[in-house]
Amino acid sequence: MGAKIRSIELIANTASGSVGAAAPDEARALLAEFGGKANVCVPEGGDLAGCLQAAIDRAPDLLVILAGDGTARAAAELCGMDGPMIAPLPGGTMNMLPKAVYGTTDWKAALRDTLEHGEERTIGGGVVDGRLFLVAAILGSGALLAPAREAVREGRPVIAFHRARRAWRRAFSGRLRYSLDGATRGKAEAMTFMCPIASRALNDDDQFLEAAALDPTGVAEALRIGLHSVMGDWRDDPAVEAVACRQARVWASSGIPAVLDGEPARLKASVQVSWKSAVTRVLAPPKQDHAEAGGDAPKETVKAAN
Template identity: 35%
Template sequence: MTPNTETANRPANARQITRASVVLNPNGGSVPADGRQMLEALLADLGVSARFEVIDHDCEAACQRALEQEADTIIVWGGDGTAACALNTLGPDDPPILPLPGGTMNMLHKLVHGGDLDPAECLRAVLENPVEMDIAAGEVLEHRFYVGALMGGLTRLAAPREALRKADIFQAVTEFGEANAFGLDTPMRCIADTGNQHDAQALGIFLSEDPGRPGFDVLATAPEGLLDLAYTGLTGLLADWRNAWGVERDFASRVDVEALESTGIEATLDGEPVTLPRNARFVLIRKAARVLTARKA
């Protein structure tokens, strides 16, 4: 799923983009090996001068270096996690971010750019007709996420899924065994501001796909046995566990989550692992950041 947005009322069509800072994640799931050279040539063809900051191990530092350059926009080429890092690092008074799809899922990018996720086409369309878009976020204990939060043992699938994406089958199998994602030891209870309560072994809180309906899509699953959990786990590893059998759904703008048998909650926020306390509240931030798009309201 993708995060909710509202297109800003302030027009950006008159914006003349001639200078850009580029934050490039060379390890993005779909960034080609010659990505920098390709982007340099495309920007030159479009009449945009650019300074590049390549992420090594510190995305925030790269974003800060990009911010030091005088630029009309900061282009961020990477996956959802890279985009989230940039959105969290840069403030509302900084140049707007132009996210380019360079990850595996690219859920945020699908909302920003629509169905066409070719980076060159996205870049060309935005630079020819930039429109500012407000991006919503979820927040829990001062941590913000722009795509979704996952909680429970199934969050341990992040490492084997990354290995599988890189076609390292042996590493994927090794990571999967070490993850113990099938351990039935993560019971949680979530209560939405709708009044609905869900007991779950795995819980997802995603920003809504519908721009006209801000909120969280809440998905909870409580498999009745190892076979059900195995099915859900393999779906999460190979595709998207939100489409698995037995997932309950809700819609909310505030969600309280409690770990029933542990002192903390295993979670990933936009793919980044965190450990939350036993009780955690998720709230919706309707206008958390802004990006550039070519889409109209």
């Protein structure tokens, strides 16, 4: 085993996007190969939060999450820097954090590689309205496009268009106002903030966020941005301007809809967004192995906010 791991807690949410009913037994068999103390928890009655807290209370050396991005984000918040290391495996629909950490490999291959060659790695994250995000935060009307993006991902363009049109009609009144690093000010329909671990423009050890202002003029342009977010990157679209920043203020006339690491949220009408260099510890194979698994794309450049 790469790191010294004596006890492991694994949470398998069989109701999640890509975790089948056989996953808990498959996980137990795989963990048994590596010895040590291992416990697999399957939430009963949908009590995922209780299962997660109980696993952390048992103070394992490693907490393995086989569930969605929301559970991985919650585990990172609860573990912080002083709790167990986490291994966020791809068990959800979008798998944003697992893809950033392990590449595009399946959960069994990712877990085996991690247990054989894993190294402790400290990762940073963003904080908005007191809530953590490890990959990306979308604020404003863009958050309402999440169902349309999922339809695009599933190859259903007509449904995607109708969902995008419905989201556009539901968009909260008024545009976002934003200030980046106390200097750059602007207006936009939506803002995205990407952490270095997931950004195509930032290196993993950069100490700031990539902020992008999304300013579509109608439903067709909004859907085009949604397509770019699925097929490539927000910054591939001409209606998007991206910059690097360490902190931002975003405000609107009413509460702001948001998506944090794939999970919907509702924020106050005025929020602070900031970068925090150390939020949790993950166990993952060396970065060169991660790159071979398809996790690293060529890095581009992004200008500073001011």
